[in-house]
Amino acid sequence: MEHGTFGDPSSATFSLTDEDHTLANAVRFTLNQDPRVSFCGYSIPHPSDARVNIRVQTTGESAREVFKDSLKDLMFMCQHVRSTFKKSVDDFKMSNPVVAMEIDPNNKED
Amino acid sequence: MTDDEVKLEEERKEKKKEFSIWDLPDVPMGKLPPHLELQRTRVVCNIDAPLHTDNIIYSGAYASMGVDNSLRLDNFCNNFRVEVIRITEEDIEFDMIGIDAAIANAFRRILIAELPTMAIEKVLIANNTSVIQDEVLAHRLGLIPIKVDPKLFDDMSENDQPNEKNTIVFKFHVRCERGSGRIRVKSNELKWLPNGSELVKEQNNANSDPNSKPVTYTSFSCGQDSWPELTKSPICVEDDILIAVLGPGQEIELEAHAVKGVGRTHAKWSPVATAWYRMLPEVVLLKEVEGEMADILKAKCPVGVFDIEDIGNGKKRATVANPRVCTLCRECIREEEKSDKKSDETSEPLVELRRVKDRFIFTIESTGALPPEMLFTEAVKILEGKCERVIQELS
Numbered sequence: 447m448e449h450g451t452f453g454d455p456s457s458a459t460f461s462l463t464d465e466d467h468t469l470a471n472a473v474r475f476t477l478n479q480d481p482r483v484s485f486c487g488y489s490i491p492h493p494s495d496a497r498v499n500i501r502v503q504t505t506g507e508s509a510r511e512v513f514k515d516s517l518k519d520l521m522f523m524c525q526h527v528r529s530t531f532k533k534s535v536d537d538f539k540m541s542n543p544v545v546a547m548e549i550d551p552n553n554k555e556d
Numbered sequence: 557m558t559d560d561e562v563k564l565e566e567e568r569k570e571k572k573k574e575f576s577i578w579d580l581p582d583v584p585m586g587k588l589p590p591h592l593e594l595q596r597t598r599v600v601c602n603i604d605a606p607l608h609t610d611n612i613i614y615s616g617a618y619a620s621m622g623v624d625n626s627l628r629l630d631n632f633c634n635n636f637r638v639e640v641i642r643i644t645e646e647d648i649e650f651d652m653i654g655i656d657a658a659i660a661n662a663f664r665r666i667l668i669a670e671l672p673t674m675a676i677e678k679v680l681i682a683n684n685t686s687v688i689q690d691e692v693l694a695h696r697l698g699l700i701p702i703k704v705d706p707k708l709f710d711d712m713s714e715n716d717q718p719n720e721k722n723t724i725v726f727k728f729h730v731r732c733e734r735g736s737g738r739i740r741v742k743s744n745e746l747k748w749l750p751n752g753s754e755l756v757k758e759q760n761n762a763n764s765d766p767n768s769k770p771v772t773y774t775s776f777s778c779g780q781d782s783w784p785e786l787t788k789s790p791i792c793v794e795d796d797i798l799i800a801v802l803g804p805g806q807e808i809e810l811e812a813h814a815v816k817g818v819g820r821t822h823a824k825w826s827p828v829a830t831a832w833y834r835m836l837p838e839v840v841l842l843k844e845v846e847g848e849m850a851d852i853l854k855a856k857c858p859v860g861v862f863d864i865e866d867i868g869n870g871k872k873r874a875t876v877a878n879p880r881v882c883t884l885c886r887e888c889i890r891e892e893e894k895s896d897k898k899s900d901e902t903s904e905p906l907v908e909l910r911r912v913k914d915r916f917i918f919t920i921e922s923t924g925a926l927p928p929e930m931l932f933t934e935a936v937k938i939l940e941g942k943c944e945r946v947i948q949e950l951s
Contacts, residue, residue, distance in 0.1 A: 462946060468665040469942045475658035478613040479627035514950050521943040522629055523659065527652075528936045531638045534650065535929045538640035 458509035460500045466490065470498040476516040476523070482507050483516075588623055599835065601909040603889050611657055611913060646829075647921040648928035651836070653914065660833055660916045666935040667831035668819055673925045674702045674709060674724055675824040678813040680755055680773060686806045693800065697728075697812050698824045700743050701794045701923040708785055712815045718753075720776040724791055724814040725749040730800075731807035739802050744795035746812065750786070752776035755811055774813070794924055827931055829921040835911035837882035841874065845906050850874035853906060856888045880917075884909055 449459045462469070470488040477486040477500075485503040502509040588596065600607040615626035635654035642649045652660060679694040686693075702724065712722040726746040732739045752774035780786055800808060819826030839861055845853050846867075853874045854862045863877035888907045922928040 460946075460950075465942065465946075466665075468662045468670070469939070469946070471658045472662040472939065473943075475613050475656050476627065479615050479625075481615045481624075481626045483615070510950060514947055517943045517947050517950075519627070519629060520659075521940050521947075523632060523655075524936050524940045524943070526633055526636060527638075527655070527659075527663075528933055528940075530636055531650075531929075531932060531936070534638040534640050535643065535648075538643060542643075 455508040455510070456506055457501075457503040458513075460502065460513060462498050462500065464496050465498050466496070467498075470500055473500065473513075473516055473520055476519045477502060477513065480512060480516055480519075482512050588618060588621065592618070592621075597913055598838065599911040599913060601884050601886065601911065603886055603891065606911075613656065613658070641917075643929060646924065646928065647919065648932070649917065649919045652833070652916045652918050655914060655916070657913070657916075660918070662939055663932065663935050664831050664833060664918075666938050667828050667920060667931060668826055670818050670820060670938055671827045671931060671934055672706045672711075672816050672818050673825050673827045673923075674704055674706050674814045674816055675822075676700065676702070676726070676812040677815045677817065679810055680753075680813070681808075681810040682755065683807055683809040686800050686802055686808050688800050693808070693810075696799055697746075698822070700746070700797055700799075701925060702791065702814055703793065703924045704791045705785065706816055706925060708783070709816050711817075718774040718813060718815075720752065720774075720778060720780050722815060723752070723774055724780070725753050725774060726793070726812040726814065727754065727810075728799075728812060729809045730802065732802035732804055734805045736804060738804070740798055741800045741802060741808070742795065743793050743797040743799055745799070746793050748791045749811075750779045750781035750790075753811055753813070773811070827923055827925050829923050831918075831920045831931075833916040833918045835913060836915040836917060837879050837884060838910040838912055839876045839879040839882055839888075840908045840910065841876060842906055842908055845874040846871060849906070853888060856890075857882075858885065858887060859883055861888075882909070884911075 449461065467490070470490075474486055474488050477483050482504050483502065484505050486501060488498055488500045490498050500513070502513050504512050587593070594600070595608045596612050599609050612625065615624070617625045619625075632654065637651075637653040639651040639653065640648070641651065676694075676697045679690075679697055681690050681693070684690055684693065688696075704724065709724075710722045712718065716722060725748070727749050728746050730739075730741045730745050753772040755773055756770040757773060781790065802808070817825035850862075850864050850872050854864055859881045861876060861878055861882045862874050864872050865875050867873045886909065889905060889909060918932075920928045920931055922931055926934070
């Protein structure tokens with residue numbers, strides 16, 4: 447999974463199998479937003495391998511911990527997105543009950 | 557040098573040391589200057605090409621200006637909003653505000669390629685005398701959306717036997733009688749078999765017990781119609797899809813086995829017809845557009861972004877009434893042909909087209925397996941699951 451030097455934990459490459467741009471680009475965003483990160487990026491070495499390499503270099507902290515924190519951030523953001531979305535949908539259905547139950551295909555625009 | 561001169565020199569040095577660009581009155585503290593803020597938050601759509609299309613995501617991008625570009629989660633929580641525009645049986649439109657394109661795109665990609673659904677994977681053809689070849693027929697059947705919650709079923713791996721937990725069986729038997737006209741066969745002819753396959757496998761050993769249950773292509777231990785989730789709403793498919801046209805005397809008899817899968821493997825398992833987003837358009841009038849110019853501007857827009865308001869004294873002024881419908885066709889900023897140019901005034905741009913980088917108009921069209929709002933929730937859960945998996949592998 448992780449390729450780094452034993453002497454310097456502040457930079458490492460993480461190789462994730464069965465992942466693609468979906469996770470890598472999202473986690474690249476959260477990593478870049480972390481002030482402890484001095485460099486990060488990802489690459490897909492070959493399009494027919496289901497594998498993505500994520501490079502993390504930090505200003506001193508362990509790259510593994512920073513990477514883990516970023517994933518936790520992303521997870522937290524997802525949870526927040528989900529709860530906000532659910533609340534908005536519930537509010538919308540409460541205020542527009544007729545539209546939500548509308549099944550007349552000719553009247554979709556309402 | 558006299559003492560006074562030395563003193564003056566020291567004072568000057570002291571002043572120089574104290575001088576900071578931040579003390580200048582026109583430098584906003586803790587805020588980006590307007591042109592950089594515009595570059596950070598807007599895509600400017602010019603006539604030739606869009607500008608500032610990239611997102612500045614590095615936390616220290618504006619460190620030299622004393623502006624922190626890093627993500628504070630509490631900040632994110634305060635700013636993130638969802639505004640639902642429309643929910644119907646098959647689609648949902650909502651605005652997602654205060655999120656980066658990287659994450660919005662992750663949701664979109666998951667919706668298309670990684671949400672599991674059920675789709676017909678194996679077709680056992682007993683008889684096909686129609687003009688449609690078996691493989692074309694099987695492909696057409698595969699693309700029919702099956703209206704059932706995929707969470708009720710398990711994935712079927714290669715070595716699994718088809719059983720009631722991983723397979724849905726449909727029967728399809730239509731014939732066109734001789735002497736009648738051609739008939740159009742729709743997907744509503746697919747009949748759900750809750751007890752599994754009815755096609756009996758041919759057995760090699762002839763001396764098997766004739767009283768034992770005949771071996772079929774599935775091994776169901778109980779009927780799916782006994783499940784509480786399915787007793788109320790039996791499994792059906794989208795019923796108005798043309799499958800074949802049969803001529804007199806032609807017949808199709810087959811059995812279709814649906815299994816669980818994801819859109820990455822084949823598009824037939826994609827739960828969405830489309831899932832897409834666009835950034836909110838922003839139309840800015842650079843100066844007051846009045847009188848005849850306002851009418852010209854309003855007429856230029858094919859989707860009706862602009863409107864005209866009266867400002868008294870019989871004067872008219874153009875306003876931006878509905879920027880949301882803007883398709884960025886750029887008709888309003890297109891340069892007039894040279895012959896049309898009346899004066900220098902008309903050549904100056906009146907309008908600027910922009911897009912807001914963190915406001916996404918998300919549209920999801922479901923194929924019918926799950927309601928569209930549930931699709932999005934499931935997609936977010938899958939991204940969470942991905943993070944969790946990696947965190948677990950790292951610790």
